[in-house]
Amino acid sequence: MDTNKKKANLPIEETCSNPSCFFCIMKEPDSLLRKAGIIKCFKEMPARDDQEHVLVLSGLWNIAMTQPNDPEFPSLGIFECMSSFIYRGINDRDWLLRDQNIYIPYYAAHVIGSYTMNRVEFAEKAVDSGVIPPLMELLRGKISWVEQRVAIRALGHLASYEKTFDSVAEHETEVVDLAMNIASTCVDVVYAEFFGEKEKKKKRLKYQCDLLTRGVGGIEMENRKAEEWASQLQCWSIYLLNCFASKGLSLNLICKQDFLKDLCEMWGGLMNQSSPCGIGLIRILCYSKTGRRSVSQSKHVLETLCNLSRSSDDWQYMGIDCILLLLKDPDTRFKVMEFSTLFLVDLVETRKLGGRTNVGETLTKALLLNYKPNKSIPFYRNSVVESALNFIWDLKVQRRNRERKISEEEVEERRVLINLLKQEGNEKFWSGEVEEAVLKYTEGLSLCPLKLRKERLVLYSNRAQCYLLLKNAEAAISDSTRALSLSNPINSHNKSLWRRSQAYDMKGLAKESLMDCLMFVNGFITSKKKKKKKKMKMKQDKVPYYAARMISKQVNATWLFAKAEIKYSNGEMEQVHETDGGDDKDIKNIDDDDDDDDGGRDMMVQQKKISNMSGLSTIIEEQEPWSRINKKTTKLERRTSNSRRKSLMVRPRQSKTQLKDSNC
Template identity: 65%
Template sequence: MPTDQTCTDPSCFFCLMKEPDPSIRRPEITNYFKKKALFDDQELVLVLSGLWNIAMTQPDDPELPSLGIFECMASLISKSINNRAWLLRNQNIYIPYYAAHVIGSYTMNKVEFAEKAVESGVITPLMELLRGKMSWVEQRVAVRALGHLASYEKTFGAVAEYEDEVVKLAMNLASTCLEEVYVKFVGVKDTNKRLKYHRDLLTRGIGGLETENRKAEEWASQLQCWSLHILNCFAIKERSLGLICKQEFLKDLCEMWGGLMNQTSPAGVGLVRILCYSKVGRKSIADSQKLAENLCNLSRSSDDWQYMGIDCLLLLLNDPDTRYKVIEIATLYLIDLIDLRALGGRSNVGETITRTLLSDFKQRESKIKNSKVRRALEDIWGLMVDRREKEHAISEEKLQEKRVMVSLIKQQGNHSFWVGEIKEAILKFTEALELCPLTFRKQRIVLYSNRAQCHLLLRDPDAAITDTTRALCLSNPPNCHGKSLWRRSQAYDMKGLGKESLMDCLMFINGCIKSGGTSKSKHMKIPYYAVRMINKQVDSTWIFTAARSKSHAKKLQQSHGGGDQYLNDQMLRMIIENKGFMSGLSTILEESLIAEGGSHRRKMDKARGRKKAVLARST
């Protein structure tokens, strides 16, 4: 058979793959997979690296899965775990990572490949890696592969044989992996003390400290998201809910988010929403004040997963057993969203929120003890029921008269603002809003946004968030009114809500680019104050912030004098330039958390995608 002229090995795998005749190639490859795990030579890691590349680029090609690749990968992982002397020879230390990655890549799309993998005995060695028999790097690819297998109805049972252990391990990984990666890799500033094979796998042998840290950040986020993915697979079947719904873990979920690192993964809130589909889950979530507050903050943000926060709150409010546990906190947030039209592929979102909040208000008004909440519900009733009916009967002539009056009062409010009479300006903008018809959406946007600026000057961030949120709900599409985004970003910053502030600031800068830039622009100017805000919030929301505060914070400051700033600068640059993942690497982007069809997997809602990039050449 034809081989590479420079190759002297008649059984060379790469030469076998080049054989054009399937009748020759296929049995040779089968024989190779059966025997190669028994061999001990330096070519093995090169073959595994090549198989990794093939699996990544051609995951739906049935040839290698049909020829015994799963049996070979399973035996190599087992040999790595059970024979330490072999593992440390040559470059065999890389083999478990590549082998588990190959299994995960071939099983991510096709159930028939997943069935073949289970029949080939991959679960046992993958479980060994998941248990931490090697390191977090191998755990990442093991949890990814097991997650794919747990996603299909036909192979879920094989993973569920280890249900209690898998769920506990996944929960622990999701909660602790960021600290683990920081302590064992990112926080180790002396690169000579970092495991060399970790550095090589993260960077593919190229790049320095900066690249290593960026990739470690990405992989840590993926490890967390894939751990949550496995929990999703059990939760959607209402399995192990007693474990998953422990209050301590639900508290941890509040800090888990996909966002900038894994744009198509909702991370913690994705699992929370699945839990909200079950009665046990709703009860546990309603009992967690921190989680309820987290969902409320999410519902009033420009995060891609805003609609999931709203979904969760509505599910809790529609359950009679949890409605009055969350209605007092949820009402004060959801009332700002009643003007929302479409969001996350849903239409009439505001109408749905209004109906849910008012569903039994008149019958059970006395059950609401909080007078502020009761007044808020009365305001919704007056605004969306009584006032709408009255305005519907107003003639066009009367509407135009109101338009003129609203404009006049707004001008008076603006004048009061500019002469420093802030409280008087608030009164004028409030008067204009009470007079302004609900159909005058553009006018109401400006009035709410102007009043929000007044609240900011009076150091009242809660009132500013309320008014900016209402303005952003009126905008079309939602969350696109630039001034309101910037003002809400400042208000969230006052309250110490870094993630929400960062998202709004990014959206604000996107709007600046769209409105002021052209395809010919080479030097887009970004407001300096927005760049300063991003720098600040990037630091506060850095994925390893909590881990850094727990370990070596003082030591890092003393020895590096703020040397971690390059990490923040790199993350900012990645956000601004929309630099995603290194080509050829597997990420959470590979698939939805839950697939569709008869396999009982639900397809995760597609994210709107990463927010449009901000140009790095800011001045």
């Protein structure tokens, strides 16, 4: 009797009545039967109506993400299956809006991109299976920006291989034109369709929200992921353009002045710091004659490159590379010299940067090419540029030759004298005689031998602090940059980073200010850790409140949607459409969520302040060139959130902070 009771309590295994069930086929122990079943399933699924299709596609997406190099599914017809699903979603609107089929085109395109990102043989198989035409349909915006993101990602992978590039290049003009348009407008489109809701009752598309968050988190996570995906859409668009530009194709189209100006604003942001984004494409363009000519004609692009060259951005070396390429071209040299010399003069003592050695020497040779130091005949028509070139000549040639004759005893004597001048300058500074302090630091720099890099670093940094108090932002940036160029490694002197961050803030250059402030905070935390190890004390690191306030300010200013928000509030984005054939009305009708979104705007405003500081991700993307979070961001995000909230309640006395920070 007990035995019967036990048997009665055992769970009864449900049997599947569908002979074509994909999940049952995957459980088949016989490998030959399993393969035959998968092949049959891939052929029949797109033509069959089944509510389980979404579950199957979701499972295939997960497998493709976690096992992109597994050859099983690519060899059994998965690319043909995904292409058919995309076509059906585009052409059969009734089917697309039935059940949960709206998710299928997204999953299908994502599966194609995941399997083609690493292995060229998979990419060849995908092209032979006809994936490019349906991906092009999604790229044209036949459904929405969410599907565009995965379509352009897949096309970018296919265009990155020599063996499959030609197949993508068959649509060259259209692909390039679409990629340029998406890169320039996607941020506005996502903001208008996802954030900038004029009517509180207007809902976000539910299926997009589900794809963004995978059911984890609420509106805050949706905001954060929408920002991340918009940034990825822009980065992938530029990546696809890189594939064409690197082969010298469609340069006249890509080098349009309006688009070059747009590229300067595409810096990836804190969401995609590992992507060079706009600057990466500009550098590729500078390798060609057409690209150099177009870049040299844009004052805005040159200014962006020069500001980047004097920043602590990860892509600083790319900005320098671009300027060097322009300087070495006789047709663009003099156009660029007039603008760039005043920036590059601060970098001529740089040693290592971005894996390159002797960066300062390379800059010196490029700037002094054909230079003749003759006072009676000006080398350059601009007196300011002429003065900068004379400074470089004196510093790198004449002064170096003179100091070769100086003995070690004289060097030590000068070291003592320079320390005295620095102390006098500090005393003048503390007594409020800032102009007199500048003179003392300048005198010390004129006497300081070039080999005393540490002493010169401190003098430049102290003088930069004086210029800050004198409201001379450009001079403060120049001296801070010279100090950071002398540091080892480059951009590692904390006080100079903070001073340059303040100077950039005075000039309204939010991105450069933010990068310097992030580097300052990381250096501050690192130095605190070293002191703790010596003192053996365990105490939580705290970000200085003045740095936290600066970060908060610049994060808001550099928020991905900052300009889009201004456009939207001014009524410039009432109708933003990126599609050329899609009918958004039908798609919007599938959202049957009755929850009000009255608090969405307040949440969004709060979220934009913290979204760039977060490293969380609910959908684990593959390790794309731009999906890895940079170390300096991850260090910061662990420590700043609480400090930033507290700092907003504190109002620092600016003059006292500057004085406290001045004594090196």
